[in-house]
Amino acid sequence: MTEKLIKRNPVFQVDEINLLDSLVFKYKHVLENKQEGAVQVAQKSKYWNIVADEFNAAALNVSRPALNLKKYWENRKNNKKAELCAEKKK
Numbered sequence: 001m002t003e004k005l006i007k008r009n010p011v012f013q014v015d016e017i018n019l020l021d022s023l024v025f026k027y028k029h030v031l032e033n034k035q036e037g038a039v040q041v042a043q044k045s046k047y048w049n050i051v052a053d054e055f056n057a058a059a060l061n062v063s064r065p066a067l068n069l070k071k072y073w074e075n076r077k078n079n080k081k082a083e084l085c086a087e088k089k090k
Helices: 016-027 038-057 065-089
Strands: none
Touching: 016 038, 016 065, 038 065
């Protein structure tokens, strides 16, 4: 019986979070664009790859693919929105 273990990526460190924030801010005109056409989706994918290349070029602790960076950013953004919503309800 062979079991495949899922290897987790390391937790994002503070310096990695700050770098990701600065890179997303740099390209926010594309990454945070609300339009959902085929051209915009392809452009967002291209820019997430650019962000990943710049992120990994900084040679911090670990190399991370574009999908991991995008997912982390979306989760972080959604958590922040939930916090703000909870504060408004108080």
